[in-house]
Amino acid sequence: MGFIRYVLIGFLLSLHVCACKNQGSSTKQDTVSVHSQTKFPFPEIPATLTEPEARKSYLLTHYWEQFDFADTTLVNNRDVTEQGFVNFIALLADGTTPEELTRESLENWCAGFVGKEHARKVLTQTADDYLFNPNSPFYNEGLYGMYLEALLGKLPQTDAMRSAYRFKLELVRRNNVGDKATDFTYYQPDGTRRTLATTPVKNDRLLLMFYDPECESCHEVLLQMVADTALAEAVRAGKLSVLTVYTEGNDAAWRKALPDMPKGWTVGTDHEAVKTGALYDLKAMPSLYLLDGQKTVLLKDAAYEKIRATLAL
Secondary structure (H helix, E strand, O other): OOOOOOOOHHHHHHHHHHHHHHOOOOOHHHHHHHHOOOOOOOOOOOOOOOOHHHHHHHHHHOOOOOOOOOOHHHHHOOOOHHHHHHHHHHHHOOOOOOHHHHHHHHHHHHHHHOOOHHHHHHHHHHHHHHHHOOOOOOOOHHHHHHHHHHHHHHOOOOOOOHHHHHHHHHHHOOOOOOOEOOOOEEEOOOOOEEEOOOOOOOOOOEEEEEEOOOOHHHHHHHHHHHOOHHHHHHHHOOOOEEEEEEOOOOHHHHHHHHHHOOOOOEEEEOOOHHHHOOOOOOOOOOEEEEEOOOOEEEEOOOOHHHHHHHHOO
């Protein structure tokens, strides 16, 4: 998926102030007709609002008001709709937007498309692609969770998709940084049954990896970890523990790959308990967590490079 680049926020805010001064007498319909086929129909920020915080608050609160969610041609125009969405989430996630304003802005956005079948299909997919895809430069589970809460707040109680959105929200809320990692049972190659909670941890650090040796990306990360002499030395010296858990149901495939696993690692299979119970979000594999000795999450679903840097290997 190709991700659209977002407009610089400072330029975006300045643009709206100028537009307001130049188009002060334009009606909502005029603005839509001018911009619907060429660029996103941003709201006009009143000239009386001069402080950056006030301009930003107005922009986010009214961001989607002039966007016609019923216009399928407009909705399908990625240069307008998708670029507009990217600018929207960039503003929401810039680190300065208050949570209350973020939630209000998301609620206003969801209210605009929930009753428009095509727009809802396109925009919910767009939110998934940008905020929930770990390969997206805009990946943001916190913002994605707030979006799901806003969406659920606007959907009718009888909506057929409520349970699916609720499931996603519950998944996003699990195993976040600072939470106690969800316990599960796994089995070692000799059949020994063990739980995450009872897994011994050296030096208060546990690298937990959910993987599938038949998964190409898993294989690449495993090769990287196996070749990492600093990691091997840290494990040998008792500076951390490594637990790898096979989450698929092919016992033969798991056992075939066992000889490739480094000495000193704890290797197990959960007999698909994590996946079928949705105990962890395994939307992308491998999925790596850094835990402390009490199994509190320090890093969630992080890249190996980030875990390595945190451990100062």
